[in-house]
Amino acid sequence: MLVPESRAVTGPFEKTSGWLDWFDGPSKPAFALPQGAVDAHCHVFGPGERFPYAPERKYTPCDASKEQLFALRDHLGFARNVIVQASCHGTDNRALVDALTHSNGRARGVASLGRDITDTALQDLHAAGVRGVRFNYVKRLVDSTPADELLEIAHRIAPLGWHVVIYFEAADLAELWDFFTSLPTTLVVDHMGRPDVTKPVDGPEFQLFMRFMRENPNVWSKVTCPERLSASGPNALHGERAAYRDVVPFARHIVESFPDRVLWGTDWPHPNLTRHMPDDGLLVDFIPHIAPTAELQRRLLVANPMRLYWPEEA
Numbered sequence: 001m002l003v004p005e006s007r008a009v010t011g012p013f014e015k016t017s018g019w020l021d022w023f024d025g026p027s028k029p030a031f032a033l034p035q036g037a038v039d040a041h042c043h044v045f046g047p048g049e050r051f052p053y054a055p056e057r058k059y060t061p062c063d064a065s066k067e068q069l070f071a072l073r074d075h076l077g078f079a080r081n082v083i084v085q086a087s088c089h090g091t092d093n094r095a096l097v098d099a100l101t102h103s104n105g106r107a108r109g110v111a112s113l114g115r116d117i118t119d120t121a122l123q124d125l126h127a128a129g130v131r132g133v134r135f136n137y138v139k140r141l142v143d144s145t146p147a148d149e150l151l152e153i154a155h156r157i158a159p160l161g162w163h164v165v166i167y168f169e170a171a172d173l174a175e176l177w178d179f180f181t182s183l184p185t186t187l188v189v190d191h192m193g194r195p196d197v198t199k200p201v202d203g204p205e206f207q208l209f210m211r212f213m214r215e216n217p218n219v220w221s222k223v224t225c226p227e228r229l230s231a232s233g234p235n236a237l238h239g240e241r242a243a244y245r246d247v248v249p250f251a252r253h254i255v256e257s258f259p260d261r262v263l264w265g266t267d268w269p270h271p272n273l274t275r276h277m278p279d280d281g282l283l284v285d286f287i288p289h290i291a292p293t294a295e296l297q298r299r300l301l302v303a304n305p306m307r308l309y310w311p312e313e314a
Contacts, residue, residue: 026075027281031288033077034298038305040082041190041224041265044069044099045089051098054090061088064269066099072268073106076284082263082309084165085112086271087136093125100129108309110134110165113157115149126160131309132188133157137168137176147179154183163187163220163308169194170205173212186218186308188263191225192254197246198231201253213258220261220308223251223300226286227270227278234276243282251290259299263308264291 046053046063053060073081081103085096093111100109110132111125135150154164163186168176170193180187193209200206213219226244227234234243255262264287266280291297306314 027279029076029281029284031285034302036079037301038080039073039078039265040263040305041084041222042069042081042268043084043086044095051095053088057088059088059272061271066102072280076280081107083107084110085134097128113153115152132163132165134165137172154185158184165190170196173208181216188220190222192221192223192250195250197229197250201249206250221254222263223254223290224265225267244286248289255291255296255300259296262300263305264300
């Protein structure tokens, strides 16, 4: 049994009644992950009593501890995690660093930074396992940061070999294109740029994203969060262990087009969902629908994240 530092629980996935409803009984996936698989997009939140949420935050998540994340990792069959700093913690990366420090080398991180960060603090984050910085352009989640500040940060992290994670919505890509292509690092797009899956795969909006990847070989994509993107919801494919059918063509098209520049992650504990909370075991069973061969699965889950986050071992 794993017990979070700030709350007593009766099992590794359970929450107290005051927590928001992330799914606390994840099923065991039917899909067997390849050895060394990496959950390349997940979070830790709080515990708020130890790592307070940012006063300027636009949402307050449930506490989701490192112990619970690592228990989920083992339950689903992953070997490692990439933990992404979320906007609710602002640029206070202490919860992230705490999780990395206690991961025994099995987690790397993506931080959130301001231009006031010192060179010493950057080196400390690197030593803790941070390998990227996230720029959030989803207007309902954050207030915009001036482009010159973000460009300055990008140039400061480039010598460390870090990359930039960009989170935006599909309708905003045309406006952001010139800025994104001016960044001097590898770029990793969260959640496929949030396509509208009610529109056709060969339509102009999604094809603009495909062109963005095709014309910029430093751009990668996370083929993540079907639970956020789906209009049809879970249980949309025939069979008990499949879901989110309407997202499959988009994610599969990216995986098959750019097999060496894709990543996958659970997005646990799924903050800000309003319609349903996904079963993380069912999310793992989404993978073979978007990466249908063993080689595509190996690249998506092992080779690509290792090359980006653990290059010394790849």
